Amino acid sequence: MIDIIWSFTIIAGILFCFLTGNIETAATSLVDGAKEAVELCIIMAGTVSFWCGIMNIAEKSGLTDSFSKRIRPIIAPLFKETCKNAKAFSFVCLNIAANFLGLGWAATPAGLAAMNEMQKTNLHKDTATDDMCMFLIINISSVQLLPLNMVILRQKYMSAAPFDVVMPSIAATIVTTVTAIICAKICQRCKI
Amino acid sequence: MNTLSAAVMPIIVLIVTIFGLRKKRNLLNDFSEGAMKGLKIVVKILPVLIALMCASKIFCESGLADVSAQVFPANFPFPPKLVPLVFLKAFSSSAALGYASQIFKIFGPDSYEGMTASIMLGCTETIFYTMSIYFGSFGIKKTRYTFLCAAISTLSGVIASAVIASYITGA
Known part of the structure; x- marks a missing residue:
């Protein structure tokens, strides 16, 4: 189901950009989206790892x-x-x-x-x-x-x-x- | 209230550390083992997050989000742009995270919409994902009232989030 939602959003988004003449927006939002995902993961890596570390102490003790x-x-x-x-x-x-x-x-x-x-x-x-x-x-x-x-x-x-x-x-x-x-x-x- | 919010995490860390020390555990060893698990979790979600973040981004930037928000009447009691978030969260946490980041970008995390999204994702779980893992693994097909109750519970969370957020932000 999430596959359908995802592919539909990508297709509809790109087509909508083309229809409204914002071809550049389609390109930049795909590139920016990927960039933001990586940035988010880098930020998450620190805090999530810290929390998981603390919780491993809780589990082991x-x-x-x-x-x-x-x-x-x-x-x-x-x-x-x-x-x-x-x-x-x-x-x-x-x-x-x-x-x-x-x-x-x-x-x-x-x-x-x-x-x-x-x-x-x-x-x-x-x-x-x-x-x-x-x-x-x-x-x-x-x-x-x-x-x-x-x-x-x-x-x-x-x-x-x-x-x-x-x-x-x-x-x-x-x-x-x-x-x-x-x-x-x-x-x-x-x-x- | 805000001080209390900030205190939850440090208090848990304090309790866990003191408890671990009293049990004479090798604390840094246990910590790094868990932190490694945490790192793996983050790396594991990254590929999916990239896919979903791109989709969320193009949905918002293309103007598609604005157009679909207009489907709702002007006096709709819930921010129309948050409606997709409710549905996404039922399927996938990463999808919800990706879309929420766009909400934060448009409205700001401290706005009414941003606060509602924050609370909503903090108090709901992925309905379909959880059901497919737990019931699917054991071949249980007749799930009876599980979905009904889960949906009502999620809805109560959505309403509670909007109410609490409007109370906090004064909107």
């Missing part, structure tokens, strides 16, 4: 694990079946903890392991269970604490205060996650 154990009582009521299965539930908690800290590389493997465990006890293999739906919905609602990419991007485009996005973003994340959980609970009740 056991901080992530102890954090994922602490959030268990909060998460347990959301996963009625899975919380009885210690192994599956520990993966669920680890995934949510990793997402919370912005550890994408640790979140996805933990999430896949959680899904694998949940699938073992799933009676209809092609249908998602309530817990699977809840797990995916929480993941998509975003539970990220620090929107680091946005801070970096704001910095690159000369924001007066790049970090100003953090607290508003946390507030908005609470809105999305609470909405997600309420919706999922309603759907569970209605047995959709």
Whole structure:
């Protein structure tokens, strides 16, 4: 799907430039776009690496694990079946903890392991269970604490205060996650 | 509020470092191992980001963005130029990042539009990508109410972003 959006945008953009007589704009925007992407990655490389370094300390020192154990009582009521299965539930908690800290590389493997465990006890293999739906919905609602990419991007485009996005973003994340959980609970009740 | 925003990252770094020190870990070793992972992540997204950034750029610079923004009525409660951002984010984070950078370029990151985009990308996730990874890997075809709830949650995030941004910027 993203392939279609991308190719359509490129084609429509170039044709539109030709139609409006701005042939030069088509050429410069392609060159500038590539340049900006590389510039952004160079800026990102420093901050993202720093954050990943710090988070690796958190992971290796056991901080992530102890954090994922602490959030268990909060998460347990959301996963009625899975919380009885210690192994599956520990993966669920680890995934949510990793997402919370912005550890994408640790979140996805933990999430896949959680899904694998949940699938073992799933009676209809092609249908998602309530817990699977809840797990995916929480993941998509975003539970990220620090929107680091946005801070970096704001910095690159000369924001007066790049970090100003953090607290508003946390507030908005609470809105999305609470909405997600309420919706999922309603759907569970209605047995959709 | 702003001081608090700036404090989140240093506080986490502080907690992690003190915790690591108490566990007597080889801190710089662990750090550099993680930083390497971070570098690899950035290098990995670069090729896709180039493609998507070029597309975003030509979409905005060609005037196509202005034309498609006119589809929306003048009293539309949400900045029309941010509508593509909502859709892009559902498919790909890199695409959203590429388009957001153009939004920042046009309006500035501290404007109402820039702030809405910032918060929005901070509080939403890629719906289709996440669903295809987690459900696709296990052959789950009947995803039931997952998409419905995810879409409602994303929509609530979009509304929350616009409301919070207008509160902050006073627009």
